[in-house]
């Protein structure tokens with residue numbers, strides 16, 4: 414394999430599973446307007462959390478685990494509102510599955 418091919422291979426996006434794709438849709442609908450567009454003009458801007466579960470740590474330094482992300486989503490954090498009861502269990506699992514991917 415050529416070097417260019419190897420690099421492209423690293424960056425290529427494998428197609429998402431149905432669950433990951435559902436999570437991506439939820440993310441676009443419920444999270445991205447803050448974590449991306451920052452439509453509320455929050456200062457400091459909400460961190461970029463796409464693919465956050467492929468990293469070792471969350472932006473605040475906690476280990477990037479499903480449980481820690483779920484806690485932030487359910488309870489909110491500072492200027493992030495709590496989503497308690499706003500996602501069904503399968504939706505929450507889909508959201509976490511999406512955050513384990515490198516997809517936009």
Ligand code: HEC
Nearest residue numbers: 443444447459462471472473482485486490491492493494
């Ligand atoms: C109203 C704007 C807003 C929305 C909507 C929002 N967030 Fe956040 N989010 C924030 C802000 C602001 C922070 C930074 C909180 C802090 O550390 O002070 C944050 C932080 C986070 C963090 C990092 C927490 C940490 O401990 O480092 C995660 C993960 C996260 N959000 C996930 C999500 C997910 C998933 C959604 C969609 C379900 C979402 N957020 C929706 C504003 C938002």
